[in-house]
Amino acid sequence: MSQIWNLFLYHPLVNALIFFYQFLFHNLGWAIIILTMVIRAILIPLTMPSLKAAKKMKELAPEIAKLKKKYVNDKQQFAKAQLELYRQHGANPAAGCLPQIVQLIILIALYQAFIHVLKADGDVIARLNQVLYPSLKLTEGTVINTQFFWLNLAKPDVFRLPGLSFPLPGFFLILAALVQFISSKMMQPAVAKAQKEAEKTETKSDDMATTMQSQMLYLFPLMTIFIGYSFPSGLILYWFIFSFFTAIQQYFVSGWGGVEPWLIKLKLLKK
Secondary structure, three states: OHHHHHHHHHHHHHHHHHHHHHHOOOOHHHHHHHHHHHHHHHOHHHHHHHHHHHHHHHHOHHHHHHHHHHOOOOHHHHHHHHHHHHHHHOOOOOOOHHHHHHHHHHHHHHHHHHHHHOOOOOOHHHHHHHHOOHHHOOOOOOOOOOEEOOEEOOOOOEEOOOOOOOOEEOHHHHHHHHHHHHHHHOOOHHHHHHHHHHHOOOOOOOOHHHHHHHHHHHHHHHHHHHHHOOOOHHHHHHHHHHHHHHHHHHHHHHOOHHHHHHHHHOOOOOO
16 A cells, blocks of 8 residues: 555655756745646646536525425435435535545645655655656755745744744644635535525524535634644645635636625625
């Protein structure tokens, strides 16, 4: 299993990162950004169907609300009717989870690249040359430049205030979580409407699509903040860029969605 992981994920990512690092004048930050854009482009065939599935789930929200009223006292029958509705329209409430899982898998591989290969010690070049393709091997004495603006990409994106015993999330860590939240919120209007309908029922229960998307709205940004404390800031930079392009793609599929009321309040959009 480890050989498959190294062959198809870990080694290719390390080599791609070093290739862009060398091509972009030994700037690791820009290498990460370009690598992220390439990964994002490769994943478009996977993420587009899931975004379209999420849009379809929004369109079915009024029908789900009707089913809630019809089977208000029969949860089992409601669940069956809901699944049948999804089947008829080819909707999958779990489709939105797949891109997130893929992101986590790639994040783990990049985490290995930073922790086991790019950490600053005397063996970094020797370890790199063990996994680099012949044309990319580095000479002894090479120093990997991990500085990107104010960040050391090999260290966590956190800062400390005088008097505080714990670090606070840094700029890119907050941005990554914020963009993740906005991207999820853009898929939320129909879900929010479905929740209001559910609250009118005696059981006040949500359907599974409502529950799953509501949990994702807060879960993934919180996870980003929580795990980002110990991640190298190079990974957080990757996570931010990846989430940013996901939000752009989401906009072209579903528009501003649940973010629209906020933009109207800020007078950035007209009603």
